[in-house]
Amino acid sequence: MEVRQFRYSADNLGYLVYGEKTAVAIDGGAVENILSFVEENGLRLAYVTNTHSHMDHLVGNQPLLDRTGAQMIDYDTLIYGSSIEIDGETLPVMQTPGHTRDSVCFYFGRVLLSGDTLFNGKVGRCFSGDAEGFFHSIRKILSFPDETLVYAGHDYVEEYMGFARSLEPDNPHIDTYLEKYDPDCVVFSLGEEKKVNPFLRFNDPGIIRILEEKGLSAESPLERWRSLLSLM
Numbered sequence: 635m636e637v638r639q640f641r642y643s644a645d646n647l648g649y650l651v652y653g654e655k656t657a658v659a660i661d662g663g664a665v666e667n668i669l670s671f672v673e674e675n676g677l678r679l680a681y682v683t684n685t686h687s688h689m690d691h692l693v694g695n696q697p698l699l700d701r702t703g704a705q706m707i708d709y710d711t712l713i714y715g716s717s718i719e720i721d722g723e724t725l726p727v728m729q730t731p732g733h734t735r736d737s738v739c740f741y742f743g744r745v746l747l748s749g750d751t752l753f754n755g756k757v758g759r760c761f762s763g764d765a766e767g768f769f770h771s772i773r774k775i776l777s778f779p780d781e782t783l784v785y786a787g788h789d790y791v792e793e794y795m796g797f798a799r800s801l802e803p804d805n806p807h808i809d810t811y812l813e814k815y816d817p818d819c820v821v822f823s824l825g826e827e828k829k830v831n832p833f834l835r836f837n838d839p840g841i842i843r844i845l846e847e848k849g850l851s852a853e854s855p856l857e858r859w860r861s862l863l864s865l866m
């Protein structure tokens with residue numbers, strides 16, 4: 635299986651995961667570009683699905699369904715099915731509640747499609763999920779290898795590196811990260827995220843010190859996570 639990123643609206647990122655013949659659109663708002671890619675590559679769009687139910691991620695669903703023979707895979711199907719089959723290969727789905735109660739990530743090989751759970755440089759806001767559930771979702775993601783490529787649901791890289799820099803002005807990895815930033819293909823490894831993304835570093839002594847200096851609770855990993863969320 636391979637993955638292709640499709641940008642749409644101001645900063646949304648959607649994806650096509652495809653095998654030799656079959657493709658699944660995940661947050662497929664870039665309808666025309668996705669359909670062109672499918673046609674040019676002799677693929678069949680078999681499934682349409684989403685990382686979570688926020689409207690900006692769903693806008694492509696109906697047009698893609700109307701214009702192909704694709705089948706919708708909704709959240710209920712994802713949680714009970716827990717994987718999607720593509721040309722005999724399995725695309726697993728991981729429950730990652732926190733940004734929303736229905737947030738999921740998809741992963742295969744070195745690829746993680748993280749939706750609005752984990753952005754490049756930050757994490758999503760905690761909307762219909764709860765902070766503790768979100769913490770456990772992020773810990774699941776942190777258990778993936780550092781080589782894992784994080785493909786997120788939005789491109790907020792420049793804004794979020796501004797946030798990271800305001801927190802840690804002397805972090806030398808932020809410049810390196812920004813040098814690598816490419817708006818035409820927004821992806822960083824989990825290892826790179828761990829060097830700059832404050833929300834993945836609730837156990838980092840530097841981050842703990844910053845939280846303490848701000849008078850925020852820093853006693854346990856979960857408390858530090860909550861404190862970090864309060865800085866958004």
Ligand SMILES: [Fe+2]
Pocket residue numbers: 686688733750758
């Ligand atoms: Fe969202």
